[in-house]
Amino acid sequence: MQATAAGAQTDDETTTTAPGEPTQTTEPEDATTVRGRLVNQTDDETQEPVEGVDITVSQDGDEIGTATSDGDGEWEVVVPGPGQYVVELDDGSLPKDVELREKGGSTTRTVSISTPGQARTAVFALGEDPRQTVSRFDEVMQKIFDGLRFGLIIAMAAVGLSLIFGTTGLTNFAHGEIVTGGALIAWFLSSTVGLPLLVAAPLAMLLTGLIGGALETGLWRPLRKRRTGLIAMLVVSIGLALGVRYVYQYMFGGRTRPYSDYNLQIEDRYGPIGATPKELWSIIIALVVLVAVAVLLQRTRMGKAMRAVADNPELASASGIDVDRIILLVWVFGSALACLGGVLLGLAEQVSWEMGARLLLLMFAGITLGGLGTAYGALLGCFLVGLLSSLSTLYIDSSLRTVPALVLLAVILLIRPQGILGRRERVG
Amino acid sequence: MDWSLIFDSTIKAAVNKEAMVFALAAVGLNLHFGYTGLLNFGQAGFIAIGAYGAAISVEFYNWSLWAGLASGLVFGIIFALILGVPTLRLRSDYLAIVTIAFAEMIRFVVRSNRFTWFTGGSSGINGFSDDFYDLNPFDPGKKYGFGPLTFSGFELWPAVVGWTLVALCSVLVYLLIRSPWGRVLKSIREDEDAARSLGKNVFVYKMQSLVLGGLFGVLAGFMSAVWTRSVQPDTFATAATFFAYTCLILGGVGRVKGPIIGSMIFLALLSFTDTFLRQAVANDLIPDSIMSGSQVGQTRFILMGVGLMALMIFRPQGIFGNKRELELDAR
Numbered sequence: 001m002q003a004t005a006a007g008a009q010t011d012d013e014t015t016t017t018a019p020g021e022p023t024q025t026t027e028p029e030d031a032t033t034v035r036g037r038l039v040n041q042t043d044d045e046t047q048e049p050v051e052g053v054d055i056t057v058s059q060d061g062d063e064i065g066t067a068t069s070d071g072d073g074e075w076e077v078v079v080p081g082p083g084q085y086v087v088e089l090d091d092g093s094l095p096k097d098v099e100l101r102e103k104g105g106s107t108t109r110t111v112s113i114s115t116p117g118q119a120r121t122a123v124f125a126l127g128e129d130p131r132q133t134v135s136r137f138d139e140v141m142q143k144i145f146d147g148l149r150f151g152l153i154i155a156m157a158a159v160g161l162s163l164i165f166g167t168t169g170l171t172n173f174a175h176g177e178i179v180t181g182g183a184l185i186a187w188f189l190s191s192t193v194g195l196p197l198l199v200a201a202p203l204a205m206l207l208t209g210l211i212g213g214a215l216e217t218g219l220w221r222p223l224r225k226r227r228t229g230l231i232a233m234l235v236v237s238i239g240l241a242l243g244v245r246y247v248y249q250y251m252f253g254g255r256t257r258p259y260s261d262y263n264l265q266i267e268d269r270y271g272p273i274g275a276t277p278k279e280l281w282s283i284i285i286a287l288v289v290l291v292a293v294a295v296l297l298q299r300t301r302m303g304k305a306m307r308a309v310a311d312n313p314e315l316a317s318a319s320g321i322d323v324d325r326i327i328l329l330v331w332v333f334g335s336a337l338a339c340l341g342g343v344l345l346g347l348a349e350q351v352s353w354e355m356g357a358r359l360l361l362l363m364f365a366g367i368t369l370g371g372l373g374t375a376y377g378a379l380l381g382c383f384l385v386g387l388l389s390s391l392s393t394l395y396i397d398s399s400l401r402t403v404p405a406l407v408l409l410a411v412i413l414l415i416r417p418q419g420i421l422g423r424r425e426r427v428g
Numbered sequence: 429m430d431w432s433l434i435f436d437s438t439i440k441a442a443v444n445k446e447a448m449v450f451a452l453a454a455v456g457l458n459l460h461f462g463y464t465g466l467l468n469f470g471q472a473g474f475i476a477i478g479a480y481g482a483a484i485s486v487e488f489y490n491w492s493l494w495a496g497l498a499s500g501l502v503f504g505i506i507f508a509l510i511l512g513v514p515t516l517r518l519r520s521d522y523l524a525i526v527t528i529a530f531a532e533m534i535r536f537v538v539r540s541n542r543f544t545w546f547t548g549g550s551s552g553i554n555g556f557s558d559d560f561y562d563l564n565p566f567d568p569g570k571k572y573g574f575g576p577l578t579f580s581g582f583e584l585w586p587a588v589v590g591w592t593l594v595a596l597c598s599v600l601v602y603l604l605i606r607s608p609w610g611r612v613l614k615s616i617r618e619d620e621d622a623a624r625s626l627g628k629n630v631f632v633y634k635m636q637s638l639v640l641g642g643l644f645g646v647l648a649g650f651m652s653a654v655w656t657r658s659v660q661p662d663t664f665a666t667a668a669t670f671f672a673y674t675c676l677i678l679g680g681v682g683r684v685k686g687p688i689i690g691s692m693i694f695l696a697l698l699s700f701t702d703t704f705l706r707q708a709v710a711n712d713l714i715p716d717s718i719m720s721g722s723q724v725g726q727t728r729f730i731l732m733g734v735g736l737m738a739l740m741i742f743r744p745q746g747i748f749g750n751k752r753e754l755e756l757d758a759r
Contacts, residue, residue, distance in 0.1 A: 106545065171521045223741065231467065231520060235673070236740045238469075242670055243733025246726045361532060364525045372521075399540045406529040413514040413522060 033119045034085055034111055035076035038069045040098045041127035049073030050098055050126060054090040059083060068093075082113045087122040094126075101125035138272040143390045145273045149348065151386025152286035155379045157341030157356075158363040159293060160212075160334020166310025166373030167327050169230050170220065174241040175338060175363065179356030180248055182208040182339020183346040187252075190260055197261040201343045205336040212335025216328050241357070248353040256352035259343075282344045289340060290379060293333075297375050306330055310373055361402055362389065365409040371422025380420060429711055434703045436576035441699030442692040443577065448590040449475075449652040450695065453668075454676040454687030455597045456644030461673075462682040463605055464637040465617030467520045469669055470511060470527030473534045474642045476664035477503045478649025480538060480547065483659045486556035488546060493559035497650050504646035508639040516634045528666060539661040552660035560654045561585065586655040593651065594688060597644050602684045604640075613637055667729060674736045680749030690746060694735075698728045 034057050039047040053069045057077040064085065067075040079085055089107045091100065100107070102125070111120040161175040182204050189200035219240075223233055265276035297303035308316040309326045317323045338356075345355055362385050370381020385405045392404040412419065441447060453471050460466040481500025485491040491499075511530055515523040538547045547553070566572065566581035573579050579587055604610045612633050615623045624630050653659045671694075679690020705724045708714045719727075745751045 105541075171524065228741075231465075232740050232744055234467070234521065234524065235677075236737050238670060239674075239733045239736030239738075239740065241733070242667060243730050243737065246729035246733065250723050250726045250730070361529050365529070368522070368525065397540050397542045400536055400542070403533050403536060406533050409529055410510075410514050410526060413518065413526065417514075417518050417522065 032079050032081055032113055032116050033076050034079055034087055034113075034122055035074070035119055036087075036122045036124065038073040038075070038124060038126060041101070041125075041129070047127075050095065052093060052095070054093040055122075056088045056090065057085050058088070059085050076119075079113065081116055082118070084110060084112045085120075086110055089124050098126055101127060101129055139394060140391075141272040142274065143394055144387065145275065145279075147387035147390030148383075149279060149283050149286070149344075149386075150390055151383035152283060152290065153341050153344045153348070154359065154362050154366055154386045155382035156286055156290060156344070157338045157359060158367050158378050158382045159290075159375055160330070160338050161363055162367045162370075162373060162378035163306065163310055163330045163334055163375055165367075166375075167306070167313060167323075167330050168220065168224065170237065171230075171234050173234065173237045173360070174244065176356035176358075176360030177241050177244045177248070178208065178212060178335050178338040179342040179345070179359055180353065181211065181244070181342070181356075182335070183342030183351050183355060184248060184252060184353075185339070186343045187257065187259060187346065187351045191257075197259055197343075201340070204343065205339045208339035209332040209336035212331040212338075213328055215335075216331035220331075221324065221327075245354065245357055252351075252353050254353065256350040256355075258350045259346055262347060278347055282347060285340075286344060289337070293337065294376070294379075302326075302329065307375065310375070358402075362386070362405055365405040367419075368409055369412050369419055371419035374419075374421050377419055377421035429707050429713070434700060434707065437703045438696050438700040439576040440578075442696040443587070443591070444695070445586070445590070445652070445655045447691045447695040448587065448594060448655075449648045450672050450675045451594045451688050451691035452590070452597060452648035452651065453645050453672040454679070454691055455594065455601060456641035456648070457672055457676050458681065458684075458687050459601055459613075459637055459641035459644070462676065462686070463601075463610065463617060464613045464634060465520070466516075466634060466638060466641075467524040468511075468527050468638065468641065469524050469666070470529075470531035471642075471645045471672055472664045472666055472668040473507060473527070473531030474504050474645030475649035475652065475668060476531070476534050476538065476661070477507055478646035478651075479653035479659045479664065480553075480649075481646070482650050482653050483553040483556045484547065486559075487548075487553050493557060493654075496556075500646045500650055501643055504642050505639055508642040509635070512635045512638045516631050516638070528669075531664075531669065532666060535661050535664055538664075547661075548659070550661060552658055554658040557654045557657045560589075583655075586651065590651045590655065593647055597647070598684050598688060605684070609633075609636075667732070670736060671732055674732050674739070676746075677736065677739045677744065678746050680746040681744075682750065683748045686746060686748050689748065693747075698731065701727060701731060 036055070038050040038053055040050050041047055049069075049072050051069055051071050051073065053075070054066060055069070055075050055077065056066045057064045057079060059079075064079050065077040067077045069075040087109045089100075091107050094100075107124075109122040109124070111122050113120050157175070157179045160178070161172055164170055164172050164175070185207055186197065186200045186204035189195050189203055190197045193200075195203070219236075220233070223236070228236075262278045265278055267274040267276050295303075297307055305316065305321045305326050306329065308319070308321060309323055309330075313323050316326075341359075342356060345359065349355070363382065366382030366385035367378045368381070369384060370379065371377025385408070388408065389401045389405050393401050396403070453475055456474070457468065457471055460468040460471075478497075478500040481503055482493060482496035485496030485499050486493055507530070511523075511527055515526045537543060539550050541549060543549070561582070564582070564585040566584045568580065568582040570581045571578050572581060572584050605613070612623060612628050615626075615628075616630055616633055620630055623633075649664075652663070675691040675694045676687050677690070678694050679688065680686035702724060705714070705719065705727060706721065709716070709719055709721055709724065739746065
C-alpha cells in the first residue's frame, strides 16, 4: 500500500536520484514536486518495491520531466510551480510479473498543486488488493455459481424463443421485449399496486402469457395466413421490438429500479460461495420450473404435440394435431416462461427498460449453440452460455461479458451450425 | 406554435447530415437486402468502423484523415469477411443474428472501460477532422442557400461532399445491377439453388455483395464522423441499422432511388414529429403528464418501430418499389 503523505509541505528537500537521471543536488527549500512510491502487493502481507518504472509528468501536453523509480520504488519529478499536472506511468516499463491493481485501468493520474513548495503524491496501486482475501479457487466457484443462476435465467427466457422458431419458423426478435414486459408488469404489480412479489410474479406470468397469446392471434397468425414470407415477418418482429422497447423507456424511464421486495439481503457463506437467499431461491425456482417444463414436453400429450409441431409442422398436421392451437399454446407458455425469466433477472440485476433487449443476443447464442428449434437444446445451450459469460469475467471486464458468448456463436456456426442437439437439414 | 419553424426544420432535415448518412448506409443495405436478399443487420458495425477508423487514426496514430478513411475501408472488408464466412452458407436468419451480434460487439468493445485509452470510451473522440475542412472551398463565414435550405459555408462542404458520395454510390449500384454480376445477385435473391445449379459460386457472389455494401456503410460512418466532428459509441447502436432499413424499405427496396428518397422523407418525418411535439409540449398543448420534453426524443424510435412494422405488413415495396421484384420469401 502506498505510504507517502500527500501534500505535505516540505522543508528540507533532498531528492532521491533515480538511476540514469542527471544527479540533482539538494534543492532550494521551496521546490515543488510530484512524487510517489511504487510497491507491488504480492499477497496480504508482502510488499515489494518496484524499481525501474518510468514516470512522465506533463502539463497541457508538454512534458515537464521524467523519473524512474529507484531501489525503494520511489520516484520524484520537480515541477515549475503550482498548477495541474498529468502523471503517466509507462506500463511497458513495469517488470513482467507486476501489473496495475486495476486491470485495464488508467495509467495516468492528475494532481493539482496549489502552493509553491508542495510535494504532491500520485498513487499507482500495483499488485493484489490486500483487503480482499479471496483465493482464485473461491473466485472461480463463485463465478460458477453466478453463471449457473444466469444460465438458468437465460434458459427459461429462451425456451419460448426456440419453440416459436421451431413451430412457426419465425425468428422472434421481439422476445427480449416479452422478457422485459413480464418483469415490468411484475414491478408494476408489486411496487405500484403493492402486491407482494410472490403474488405479483405468478400474476405477471399469467398476464404475459395472455399477451403472448394475443400477439399470436392478432398479429402472427393473420400474417401467416396471408402467406407473408419469413423474412418479412422477421423484419416486422424487429419493428415491434424497437417500438415496444422505447414505449417501455417512455413509460418506465431510463433508470434501473429494483423490486421492492427482497431488496437488501445479507450474503450467507456456503463454503467458498457467497449467496443471498434470493439468489438461492432463484436457482431453486428456475430448476423446478425447467424440470416441470421438461416433464411437460416429454410426458404429456400436449408436450409431445408441441415437440412434433416444432419438428415438422406439416407431418404433425397430417397426423391430426391442430397446429394452430399448438402454436398458440407455445406462445402462451413461452411468454409466461419469459416473464418468469425476466422477474428472476430483475431480482438479480434490477429492472430496466432494456433488460430483455440485452439478454436477446445471449438467448440467440444459447439457442443456436444448443440447436435452434429444439426445447432441450435451448436449455442446454443457454445454460452453457450463461456459465461462459460469468466465467469470462474472471479475465475480462464485466461490461464485455457478452462478447465470448457471441464469439462462441460464430465459432459454432462454422463448425456445427445445427448446434449440439439440432438436426442438419434445418440449416442450409 | 411556431409553424414556420416546424416547416423549416422539416425541409432542412431532408437534406441534412442524418439524411445523408442514412442514405449512404441504405444504399449499401439496398445492395445487401434489396438486390441479393442478404439480411445484414450489422450495418451499424460498418458505420462504426468508418467513423472510428477515421477518429482513432488521427487521434491515436497521428495519421492524416485520408489514411484514416483508408484504414476504415480495409477494416470494413475484414469485418465483412468475418461476418460472411461462417454465415453465408446458412439460412438468412443466421446471418441476421450473427450480424447483429457482431455489430453490438463492436459497440461494447468501443464503449468499454478497458479500451477507453484507445477509443475514448463512452464519451468518444473529438477534433480529428481538420484535414477535411482544410479543403473547404466555401467561405465558412457566409451563408449559402435560400429559405429553409440555408447552410453556413462551414457546413455546406460536408453536405456537398456527402450527397455527392450518395449520388456516386447510387450510380455505381445502378451500373453494377445492370451488369451480369448484378443479374447473378438478383437470381441469388430469387432462388439460390437455381443459381447454384447454373454453376455460379453463390458464396463468392454473396460475399462480394456483403463487402461492397459494407464499404458504403464505412463511407457513411466516415462522413458522419467528419460532419459531426466527433464519434460516440451510442450513435452506432443497433437502432441505427434499423433506421437505415426503415429508410430503405420506405423508399423502395430494390430500386436505386429508394434509399435516397426514403431517407429524405423519413428524416423529414422524424424532424417534423420532433419539432411539433416539442412545440406542443412547450406550449402546453400536450400536458406534462402525457409527455415531457425528454420523452419527445423517444418518440422517434417508437415511430421507427411502428413504421417498420406497418411498412412490412401493408406496403413492403415502399414508395417506388416493385411488388414483383420483392419476392422476399422463406429463405
